[in-house]
Amino acid sequence: MIPIKRHRTRKVYIGDVPVGGGSPITVQSMTNTDSHNIKELIEQILELEKAGCSLIRIALPDMDACDSIPALKKRIHIPLIGDVHFDHRIAIRAIEKGIDALRLNPGNIREKEKVKGIVKLAKKRKIPIRIGVNSGSVDRRKYSSNSPESLIKSALDHIKILEKEDFSDIIVSLKSTDVLITIEAYKKFATLRDYPLHIGITEAGTRIYGSLKSAVGLGILLYLGLGDTIRVSLSASPVEEVTTGYRILRSLGIYTRSVEVISCPTCARTAFDVENTALRIETLVSGIRKRMKIAIMGCLVNGPGEARDADIGVAGSKNEVLLFKKGRLIKKIRPDRIEQEIMEWIKKS
Ligand code: SF4
Incomplete structure (x- = not known):
């Protein structure tokens, strides 16, 4: 695996989770889910934790939503980020209630004194603030075009407000729905400031197209060494976002503690149901935090050889399936035993 050289950013902590550096x-x-419905929020966040989510953001549309924070924090195990727009009172209430970080664009709060109030409290409680600029939130009165420059200038407008208050626990995102604009924006921004980068493609789309678009955009950014935390934005379950995020990292060899399932494209030699077996195994291993590669190969002719670097794999042969480890055949198994054999082996490893 070729290691990716990461762009150096400063380190910021969200709760006990470091971002950057x-x-x-x-x-x-x-x-x-509804930010006022604590039960549903807890259920969803616990499900996300199981999928490997490291940081979770909730929208805080009003003061009442902030009242969910203490109860949530008691039941969940990952840092909680509050998404606040325009209203400084919500930001202050969220910090007072124990939020671990804010997503807030201070330029949208008109009065400087109100921003000062947030910054003062954020500093005291060591609460980082993410400046989250996306193509839809760029100030159109100042920056007319959808371009990398307008995303950067918009972010700098917000950043300078915090810097003026001597606040540096900043994380930045510059998301466009356009992959190339997003890439250029992050690339240029990285030459201007060393704040950690939250990367993503905004409004990427539905499960399949949005995942592909995110994989292309985030894949290129990560390859360039850019990105300290990622969010895949999908019109789908947030669990799907997390799973896709890990798949993107895993495909680049970045996140090592996850199980990768590779499978052959199938052809006339295929001796068993590769597609559905691979899909079932993918689901079974999605929450496992171990560095492993599993290969599901259609035939014995090419399977074990092609998947030589897989830790364990199966290859079809007439009516049976052969289990192999690092390309070496171990034993014959019945096709209906594949999942069980692989899972048992993962557990033991
Ligand atoms: S591993 Fe075998 S079945 Fe799969 S594509 Fe290659 S030759 Fe075909």
Whole structure:
């Protein structure tokens, strides 16, 4: 595996999770249940934790939503980020209630004194603030075009407000729905400031297209060494966002503590149901935090050889399936035993 050289950013802590400064790249998501419904929020966040989500954001549309924070924090195990727009009172209430970080664009709060109030409290409680600029939130009165420059200038407008208050626990995101604009924006921004980068493609789309678009955009950014925390934005379950995030990292060899399932494209030699077996195994291993590669190969002719670097794999042969480890055949198994054999082996490893 060729290691990726990461762009150096400063380190910021969200709760006990480090972001930037060479820390492991985290995968985060955002809840999509009602922010006032504590039971549903807890259920969803616990499910996301199981999928490996490291940081979770909730929308805080009003003061009442902030009242969910203490109860949530008691039941969940990952840091909680509050998404606040325009209203400084919500930001202050969220900090007072124990939020671990805020997503807030201070330029949207008109009065400087109100921003000062938030910054003062954030500093005192060591609460980082993410400046989250996306193509839809760029100030159109100042920056007319959808371009990398307008995303950067918009972010700098917000950043300078915090810097003026001597606040540096900042994380930045510059998301466009356009992959190339997003890439250029992050690339240029990285030459201007060393704040950790939250990367993503905004409004990427539905499960399949949005995952592909995110994989292309985030894949290129990560290859360039950019990105300290990622969010895949999908019109789908947040759990899907987290799973996709890990798959993107895993495909680049970045996140090592996850199980990768590879499978052959199938052809006339295929001797068993490769597609559905691979899909079932993918589901079974999705929450396992071990560095492993599993290969599901259609035939014995090419399977074990092609998947030589897999830790364990199966290859079909007439009516049976052969289990192999590192390309070496171990034993014959019945096709209906594949999942069980592989899972038992993962557990033992
Ligand atoms: S591993 Fe075998 S079945 Fe799969 S594509 Fe290659 S030759 Fe075909």
